Amino acid sequence: MQDLATKFANMTIQSDFIFKKVMSRKRICKHLLEELLQIEIADINYIEAEKTLEPEYTNRGIRLDIIVADDKNTHYNLEMQVKNKKNPQTKAFVLPKRSRYYQALLDFDLLQAGQPYDLLPPTFIIFICIFDFFENGNYVYTFKKCCLEDLEPELPDKATTMILNTKGTHGEISKDLKSFYDYVNNHIVTTDFTKQIDNEISYLKLDTKVRREYMLMEARLLDERREGIAEGKDVGLVEGEAIGLARGEAEHKLKVAKLMLAKGCYSLQEITELSGLSLADVEKLKKEV
Structure with missing residues (x-):
């Protein structure tokens, strides 16, 4: 690699x-x-x-x-x-x-x-x-x-x-x-x-700040991936990655639904379709919000 x-x-x-x-x-x-x-x-x-x-x-x-x-x-x-x-x-x-x-x-x-x-x-x-x-x-x-x-x-x-x-x-x-x-x-x-584009890319690759930014970004992404793997280490690598992705997806769905509920202009069906949550979950979330 x-x-x-x-x-x-x-x-x-x-x-x-x-x-x-x-x-x-x-x-x-x-x-x-x-x-x-x-x-x-x-x-x-x-x-x-x-x-x-x-x-x-x-x-x-x-x-x-x-x-x-x-x-x-x-x-x-x-x-x-x-x-x-x-x-x-x-x-x-x-x-x-x-x-x-x-x-x-x-x-x-x-x-x-x-x-x-x-x-x-x-x-x-x-x-x-x-x-x-x-x-x-x-x-x-x-x-x-x-x-x-x-x-x-x-x-x-x-x-x-x-x-x-x-x-x-x-x-x-x-x-x-x-x-x-x-x-x-x-x-x-x-x-x-x-x-112009080619010159810009050449300049970017010579810029130490840009290179450092890239390194930090890659390190952050690697850490996030490792967190997901660590959560599932007892069930193996593939399962660990799946658990990490599933957790991120679940959190993401909740945030989408909460944002749409806060707007107050979307039906429960629309929130269900865009967030990926079930209708029952959206109704429960609405009561909590």
Whole structure:
């Protein structure tokens, strides 16, 4: 196994850590959004890079990578997805439900308790995938809510999900966006935009503070994993990891349900669906709250 120093030196933009650092550079993040959406953005503000939204960070690592807002108060959440993961129990791909959950987390944070719903700003959840989830070859898959009975009406909730496919071959995208895809896939520098990204990564790897931050993050994650294993050491390694994950998931579900109950605007059924708790557990929690 590579030691942490070697692992850090070999990381590319596909790494969550490097991706977050690169997209924390305003000129790069802003240009990527402009190229993707084919719009001009006067400025962007970082809500917080790697923002941990309530419910808090748990063993499952539920947090959003990059959240920015432009000058028109449109909010963007950018995520790098390297693997098309499946739930080991259900064998179902997690990306669709992950996008739904990220949208819920973002909306929770954007609308304060008691505020009217129409204050929710436009949002874009953007997954940069190193695989073609739908296997149709599109460079970009864009999703909004439409009417099944009549496909023309669109629900104007101003929430958009975009799944980018860096392996795509179909559709029209800008030269800089295509060069970004090539850089993500093969570390090929073909434009000034990808040259900026490549230079930024080189600078990051020379920064001792960044390297120290990475080491601390990896140490923290290792400690959390060991805690889960330690809890189940009497029943073996695999079981110990499962116990640690189960504990984190249970705590996470409770925090989601408590947050939704505190908002006071969700039905018990909605809380059950989004938190993953049973209806009986939600009803019991409501009485306690």
